[in-house]
Amino acid sequence: MDRDRRPLWQEEPASRRRMADPVRTAAVRAVIIVAITLIQAMVAFLCTLAGSWFAFPAVLCTVASTIVATWGVLDVWVTRQVWVQRHGVRSEPSSTARELRRERRRARRQERRPSQEPSRTDRAAA
Numbered sequence: 001m002d003r004d005r006r007p008l009w010q011e012e013p014a015s016r017r018r019m020a021d022p023v024r025t026a027a028v029r030a031v032i033i034v035a036i037t038l039i040q041a042m043v044a045f046l047c048t049l050a051g052s053w054f055a056f057p058a059v060l061c062t063v064a065s066t067i068v069a070t071w072g073v074l075d076v077w078v079t080r081q082v083w084v085q086r087h088g089v090r091s092e093p094s095s096t097a098r099e100l101r102r103e104r105r106r107a108r109r110q111e112r113r114p115s116q117e118p119s120r121t122d123r124a125a126a
Helices: 021-050 057-089 095-125
Strands: none
Touching: 021 057
16 A cells, blocks of 8 residues: 555755855845845834834834845845855766767877978988
């Protein structure tokens, strides 16, 4: 009976590579800051509707948090750019591309050999 059932969980290969650790750390930090900013904005809005005394300080905190959240999102972008610049993007050519390059190199070497040999003998004769 159990043989016919499919497992509940199947491992699938990741479609994208994992983010670098500093980039992921900055992204998590930015998400937390943005979430807190949204909560503060909602509190400020509701306090404004209710006419509470807390509305004005809440709006001021929300404006400050919006600036910090923008900074956090920019931090993710800058951290990613720095990571790529320092560590580069690792790409490995496929075997077919490598083989084509080898063939082109061989052809270029074959073309150079006949043209270079007479010039060497001319120099030796002179």
